Amino acid sequence: MTTKKAGLYIHIPFCEKRCFYCDFFSTTDKNFIDNYVRELVNEIKSIVNKNPDYTLTTIYIGGGTPSLLSVKSLGEIAESVYGDFHCEIKEFTIEVNPNSAQNLRFYKDFGINRISLGVQSLNDDILKKIGRLHDAKTAINALDAAANLYENVSADIILGIDENQDVISDAKKMLPYVKHLSAYMLKVEDGTPLQKRLQQRLTSVATEDAVVNQYEKFYKFCMEYGIYRYETSNFARPGFEGKHNSSYWDMSDYFGIGAGAHSFVNGRRYYNKPDLKSYLEGAHSGNGEEITEREYSFSDTIEEFIMLSLRTEKGINISEFYKRFNKDFVAEYGEKLKKTARYVISENGFVRIRPEFMLVQNGIISELL
């Protein structure tokens, strides 16, 4: 009966300290870790009961700071996943903070085969500016340790923290250790300490032009060194593209467990309330208490498919589009494609945004929708 494939995202909302830019759900109160892990196990059990016909192919433990979990806690989670889900795991990632990378070698035992390190920068001033607890040296040590233990290591880098940020120097230093880089452009989110500091003029971030320049330099650098962009913010050596994250872009099913985690299962999007207390009381998808913001219509799903596909370098897969929606994309969107011809290429069964327009995709996508 296990015919459908899915990914599993596990959210660990605990952090030593919140970074200034972060607006994801996380807490610095670590007293509840044990209870939280217990509830994750409950949620997994209930989900499997409700969805017995799924096979997991990817697992991703993200946060927050998953590396704050003890080896024992991680073991409990892994045991529960393997015990309850039918698994054919191709990729099992855990996010690791350079500051808490001491357990790297144990992760192998749970089948983890990919490490995503939250390096963000290799400049101490910049790390301090965004409230990270580690310094560049710690980050390099963590990269080194991870690369010695795992073939597939990824590092995150944040662009635009500072007008004069030297992203190429950072990228060069990371290169020997990684097969994959995620480059995010800093966005000042509402209600974050960063926003407050900016309003008080205690700090500044890069201008839009500077961020874009940094991104373009970074992009060029990666291409030169054989790390190819496969999605707006993600770059990898061939064969090392993130499989779990790719399921987001290609609209494969994924379960999200833990407080605030999002799921996409059977054409339905829902999420758990981003609140620790109610999660610990069992308000989650396992107990049917997930939040569904709205019902998706057929055309909503099509629009989503287009917008997510266009985030990727390869673009919209025309035959996949036909398979899913029984529509000929080119016939259906011919007029709009003509209008956006300057920005969009249609070739070899795919429709994609020209690489140089990747950073202005929103306008193009909304033109196409």
Add this chain to the structure above:
Amino acid sequence: MDRQKHIRNFCIVAHIDHGKSTLADRLIEKTGQVSQREIKDQMLDSMDIERERGITIKLTPVRMFYNYKGEEYTLNLIDTPGHVDFTYEVSRSLAACEGAVLVVDATQGIEAQTLTNVYLALDHDLEILPVINKIDLPSANPEGVRKEIEDVIGLDASEAPLISAKEGINIEDVLNQIIEKLPCPKGNENAPLKTLIFDSFYDNYKGALCFVRVVDGSVKAGDKIKMFSNGKEYDVTEVGIFNPALVPIKELRAGDVGYIAASIKNVKDISVGDTITSSTNPIKEPLKGYKKVQPMVFAGIFPLDGSKYNDLRDALEKLNLNDASLDFEPENSIALGSGFRCGFLGLLHMEIIEERLEREFDLDIITTAPSVSYIVTKTSGEVVTVDNPTHLPDPAYIEKIEEPIVKANIFTPPEYVGAIMELCQEKRGVFLDLTYLDTSRVRILYSIPLSEIVYDFFDNLKSRTKGYASLDYELDGYRADDLIKLDFLLNGDACDALSLIIHREKAYGRARQIAEKLKDVIPRQMFEIPIQAAIGGKIIARETVKALRKDVLAKCYGGDITRKKKLLEKQKEGKKRMRQVGNVQIPSEAFLSILKFDNDN
């Protein structure tokens, strides 16, 4: 004749804020026409905008009764607008009266419109009764003002009542003098009907009503009447008076002010200034009417949301019912789509219409920069009138362009004379005269192009004189000047809604100013957008909107795509409010901020 001896038809004239409406309220209150309980401030100003802005736009008549020395008198007060835009309406009111009460502020003395109104009243052979108001204020100088009225206007002000309309002081004095000093009507009740239409009004139940002053004869329900101008005949269904609500009475007779209802469907069928006579026993000669008022200021009004065109048309038609001075006709703009070219009496009139459209009809509108009406002589000898810059003929075929000139009458304390003259020079004014009325007041006369007045003259005058100067103006012919059409091009395509006719020397400054503003309000797009200001083929200013470089949500963390979805939906929604000029998209709101007056330059 004895009946008419007990009637006084009068209006109150004053400079703005000198207390005209407050005095009207007091007179109504004193004569017991409206009980204290019903009194809202400024009874006769029935529109919200009138009350809020403290101005009178629409004239409203009211009939009052007053007992003087044991005899009952009927007083018909015809209110008048106090703003320069509505001079025309003032003269309509005056034509229905025998006398005028001139209110002068005891703290301010004679101002620009005081004089304009006095001249208008004298033109209509009205007896003028000066009244000095606001004597309760600490800075009041009633004796100085009394002298000013005598010196500047030449009226006998020795017995002018000293009043405070606000505090209700000496109001009887005004009433008594109205009866003693203002003449009564002297019509012939037995002569054939001769009636002046001084206004019209659309009543939802009674249809279009004529506001009339009966000069000779009488009229009652059942009578057959005829409009002199077009010969159309109607059966009178009702006649009545204003208290100020409409109150039907049996008959209107010579000397009376009231209304006539005659199943007239549309106010457009009533021509203000026309004479009504009897169908059965018509008079030979009509009364001296008024000429049709000519709009002075023109602008395009467009719905912010293009789909609201019909709503805008309906709203303008409704406003037009009671405001015949509003002119409008359909206009198509490449940039703004379908809308209307509207003609207004002046800037205030334009602002009021805009405000009423937004407030009473809940419409979001874009108004183009106001223009005046130019007389263009082509090389072929043909003469055309152009009130829309886009309709200006190709410069190669233009012999000359003449623009309307006004005679601007400015009253000011002497310390601002320098500043005012400087302003008038900047505005291409030609000096005419300067008179010291007394030590504290100067009257300056300039001949200035109306287009300069319409642009930002008034705000400038107020700010450079700390609000002390007052302005009035009247049209004073046309004058040729070096006028050109200034166009704005976005990515090479002309944006017609922004074109304007301007003096060549002023074009450079304004071009730069607007180009800079455009650069600020046009959102960055996928490509670089050159903004150019051009006179004919010559580019005189240039700015660039750089190409958009970042329009992406970099993070789609943990499979949460809701934010991205919402942003795209917002973008899609935003497109609906975009206007297209060539391949450049401009949010409607951007037009609003460009076309809004820049008052602080």
